Amino acid sequence: MYIVAIHHVQGSGEELARSLACVLGITPYEARPRVTTPGGGPAIVTSFAATDQAHDCAIKLQAGGFTPVLIDSEQMETDRSRLLVRQVQFTPEALHVVTQAEQQISLPYGEINLLLRGAGIISTIELETTTKKKFALGRAVATGGLMMRKKVKTVTATANQDREPFCHLYTTGQPPLVLRQAxxxxxxxxxxxQISRDANFTWICTELRHRCTNALWDDRLQTRPGLAQVLGPSFDPERHLDLAITLIAQSLLQPSG
Known part of the structure; x- marks a missing residue:
């Protein structure tokens, strides 16, 4: 799959919506949310199965005044292409990390280009079974009043959503370093x-932002609405977090011209 997004969107929302609608063959009403994202994007506008269609769409978007971003789902950033961090240590000049594979890396703060903070959404269904005794007229009649109640089981489903905070660090020529709170x-x-895991992770992210003065900072993926604005209506925030991460990182790190 080839995903097409737009970035660096500037100008009148109504005019941009009409231009985008013309390219995509949709209504301006449908196009409007995709040209009004905070910071001018990025925002996914469509996807194709074939690369030729995606590139043709990107050319039309560029001709319409948009900055297109193309993502090949086969080359999307995943844990296979990341360095998952287990320990961090701050020194005056560099961040020292130990990965889950026991690899030790020393990274000067000035070489970090992007700090991308967000949170995954983990949905679970909790089933609770309760048993109560209720009066059963049929049973009472059949047994001459010896058995007047029957057990009734009720299963209640409760949907829960948990957040999994993370921070990705991007440098030139090295896989992303991934810090996950858990x-x-x-x-x-x-x-x-600090006194809690939440407080520890917040302290680390704050310290990174303070020390990595050359790095861009983006935290829009911390909330479900932020994820939804990036992914658009066709992609589920719970299932396509890696796509949102890839798009944000690629669009912010590529030249705007």
């Missing part, structure tokens, strides 16, 4: 260690 060992923080 997977980090916070013992290396020493005197900076």
């Amino acid at each position: 997977d980090l060992d916070y013992s290396t923080l020493g005197e900076n260690r």
Whole structure:
């Protein structure tokens, strides 16, 4: 699959919506949410099975005044192409990390280009079974009043959503470093260690932002609405987090001209 998005969107929302609608063959009403995303995008506008169709659409978007971004789903960023971090340690000059594969990396703060903070959405269904005894007229009559109640089981389903906070670090020529709140060992923080996992992860992200002065910062993927604005109506925020991450990283790190 080839995903087409637009970025660096500037101008009148109504005029842009009409231009985008003309390219995509949809109504301006349908196109309007895709040209009014915070920061001018990126926002997915369509997808194709064939590469020729995707490139043809990108050419038409560019002719219409848009900056297109193409994502090949086969080359999308996933955990296979990332370095998953287990420990972090801050020094005056560099961030030292140990990955889950026990690889040690020292990364000067000035070489970090992008800090991408977000949260995955994990949905679970919890089933609760309750048993109550209720009066059963038929049973009472059949047994001459010896058995007047029967057990009735009720199953109640409760939908729960949990957040899985993360922060991705991007540098030139190296796979993304991935910090996930649930997977980090916070013992290396020493005197900076906080009283909870949430507080520890927030402290790390704040410290990264403070020290990585050259890095772009993006946190729109922390909420479901933020994810939905990037992914558009065709992609589920719970299933397509990697697509949103890939799109944000690629669009922010590519030249705007």
